[in-house]
Amino acid sequence: MGRRDISICTIGGTGHGKSTLVHAILESLKPGAYDNYNRGVVSTSNYDFKTAAKKYRIHDIPATYVARSFCNSPRYYGAVLVVSSVEGVTPEVRKHVQLARWFGIPTLVPFLNKCDLIDQSSNLLQAKREIRTLLYLNGYRVFDLPISHGSAIECLKHENSGWEGIQSLLDTLDRTIFSPYA
Ligand SMILES: Nc1nc2c(ncn2[C@@H]2O[C@H](COP(=O)(O)OP(=O)(O)O)[C@@H](O)[C@H]2O)c(=O)[nH]1
């Protein structure tokens, strides 16, 4: 990893789809990246990817290792906050956002996942409102921060929906997360 690469991580509830989303990101940028992925395997893994603007290394952390990882890893410049639209903001999600604040992670970029399982209109708005409130209460940027949404699993199944959500997430990462060396 070079000095200019941007180190980020995933946070969010157990089973909300963090690992699936990381693989959807890789798949959206590099067809075939999903091949080595074993769903349900609990491991902490690093993946490199490149958008049009930046190079990232994302550390996919199992939810129960988040605190340990914040203590032990080199600094993260941001985190993707994955929230399932079915479960919404759970106590575990709340805890991760507080931990991110305590450990000084400067930017959180939310992704509302599992949108294939909800009736899109009112539930989506409600879930996004909860995420905004959570970020705001913990001192995170919410103004001018799009909350991307979609279904990581549908992306991986190569169905037609969902890619705009991943693209929107990557655009938001490019716009809001910076390495001090870049
Ligand atoms: N319906 C649906 N299921 C999903 C979606 N994303 C992930 N899952 C499923 O949710 C479960 C947990 O996903 P995983 O990525 O391991 O969650 P993690 O614990 O946050 O890393 C798996 O069975 C996934 O297939 C999604 O967008 N829609």
Ligand SMILES: [Mg+2]
């Ligand atoms: Mg996982």
